[in-house]
Amino acid sequence: MNIYLPLERWTNSFVNDWLIPTWGGFFNRLSDGIEWVVEGITDFLIYLPPSLIMVIVAALAFWLVGKGFSLFALVGCLYIGAVELWPESMQTLAIIIVATFLSVLFGVPLGILSAKNDFMDKITRPVLDFMQTLPSFVYLIPAILLFGLGGVPAVISTFIFATPPSVRMTNLGIRQVPEDIAEASKAFGSTSWQMLLKVELPMSLQTIMAGVNQTIMLALSMAVIASMIGAPGLGSTVLSGISNVNVGLGLTGGLGIVVLAIIIDRITQGIGNKL
Template sequence: MILTKLPIGLWVEFIVEWAQIHLEWLFDFITMVIKLLVSGIETIFLAVPPLIIIVLVFILVWFVANRGLAIGTAIGLFLIQNMQLWEASIETLALILASTALALVMGIPLGILTARSDFAHKLMMPLLDFMQTMPAFVYLIPAVLFFGLGQVPGLFATVIFAMPPTIRLTGLGIRQVPAELVEAADAFGSTEWQKLVRIQVPLALPTIMAGVNQCIMLSLSMVVIAAMIGAGGLGTEVLAGLSRIDIAKGFEGGLAIVIMAVILDRVTQSLTEKRKIKV
């Protein structure tokens, strides 16, 4: 018995084409907002001399984490500057900061919703599984169709790829808050908003910060993939090295990505550990 193939791909293609025609105004608005956000971040960082940024980051990391990490951060940033990849690194950082901010703005409220509603939790989990297991390259297809080439589709694909851990860990953190504390708040007449803001979110913050950390790391992992559709940054350096079989160029671009990843990872981990100590 031969089963008829379901035209799932054609259905998705129809939805994408419909969205292109009827939601063009929305995509144009999103493009404008994202371009302003990313270009604004780039302009701010590029307007300041690299040496001043390195010194400021050194002080900030020392304050947030410790002296050893601050020294390692400064050495890593000096190395990026020495490899003449500072501007590309700023482009990548702007993309990461913008995509992480958008992922958190959407992901944390959705995570809170999944924690407070069993229906939302059951509905959201399969969708998150789908988002996390779908190959990252697949996200580039609708991103290019909706937004063309450049940083905007790269950021769009990055947000979709990096948002699931934020939703999962936010919901998990709030669900793990001891029921006794919530009941005590109820006994004192706290509203739902007061319980959320004063009890659940503060106690869940270490888990939420772990979600932020994963979000940043996944955003960085999309750097090279996003460069394939013109997102720029360090991914372009790696992609150029790959296409030209230029080992030196590819390695230097990859090393700069690793340096940024280690710095961001250690800083966010330090914030999480400090929060756990306070709690």
């Protein structure tokens, strides 16, 4: 049986003949807004004295995790500065901050809606499965086409790739709230909003924060991949090492990503535990 499905032609026709001509102006304005935010955060982080950021990170690590990890965070920051990758680290951090903010901004409300509505949950599950199983490189193609090269397509592709954990964990956390507590809240006359804000969200906060933590880790994992479309930061350092077969440069940038990932991971876990 010979079946031909012209999916490639249909997709290209949809993008080139309708999507870009119709929505090109919207994507340009969106790109300008995201670029302004990313550049603003990057300039601010680079403007701050590295010693000040080191002290803040070490203090947060001491308060949220402990003195042992505080020492590791300080040594990690010193390593990033010693190998002269501080500006690249701040560029990567700025992209992660913006992408994570967008993922949480969209993911948590969608997770709440999915937990409250079984029909919505049935719709979002296959979409999230698709987002998580589609190879991350595939996200780069429409990102380049709609937003060009640089930090903006990196933010968009990272946002799409990193959003599912936030949705899933929020949904899971709210659904795991004990039924007897929910019934007691209703018996005392709580409205739906009071139930959500005063019972369900506080009791599921640790699960939601675990989802945020996973979102940040996925965003960091896109650092090297996003560098292929011109994203600045540590990923571009690793990519340069790969392109030039420079093992030392690749290892230096890779260790920078590892240090950044461990520090952010433990600090966000500490925030979840504190809350």
